[in-house]
Amino acid sequence: MPGAGAVHHIKAGHPVLFSSRHPDELKHLVAGLGFLAQAGTVSQAIGFGNVLLIAVPYHALPQVGQDYVDSLRNKIVLDACNAVAARDGPDIADEAEQNGIGITSQKYLPGTRLVRAFNTLNYKCRLENSEQAYWPLVQTACRI
């Protein structure tokens, strides 16, 4: 999912580091995107940029926030994650529903400058509608 949006950052001349728990598996993705694209670990991604886009199944958010609490502090985090009971379990989906998903994400990613972004856009939309749809959203999110 993040790959779809990151392509537009690269086209606009920005370096992007795609991260994974298995960065070797991203080699094929970055190979076709030119010298501004690279792959790395999650720690490398957090250290790399001023702005992070996080898109993981919502049930993974508490663990990510716990594992990287220190390095995530004060980072601008664009949170594209949605809580879906069928995938993420009823507890966290209910929490997000009752308290609001932004508040819930902020709880699990403490100390971040969290912005909800891109969560309503299917990845195909980002690929197909490109800059017109994507860039205004990035710029708005980064000014908040």
Ligand SMILES: NC(=O)c1ccc[n+]([C@@H]2O[C@H](COP(=O)([O-])OP(=O)(O)OC[C@H]3O[C@@H](n4cnc5c(N)ncnc54)[C@H](OP(=O)(O)O)[C@@H]3O)[C@@H](O)[C@H]2O)c1
């Ligand atoms: N797909 C869309 O069009 C779309 C649109 C709007 C919002 N969203 C939201 O964006 C998020 C990701 O969606 P997706 O379709 O990209 O899902 P996905 O492909 O299932 O997951 C994205 C990545 O999350 C990482 N991940 C999975 N389980 C993890 C765990 N337990 N701990 C840490 N990382 C884990 C995996 O990366 P590695 O295994 O490489 O580390 C995986 O490649 C979801 O919350 C979804 O609701 C998706």
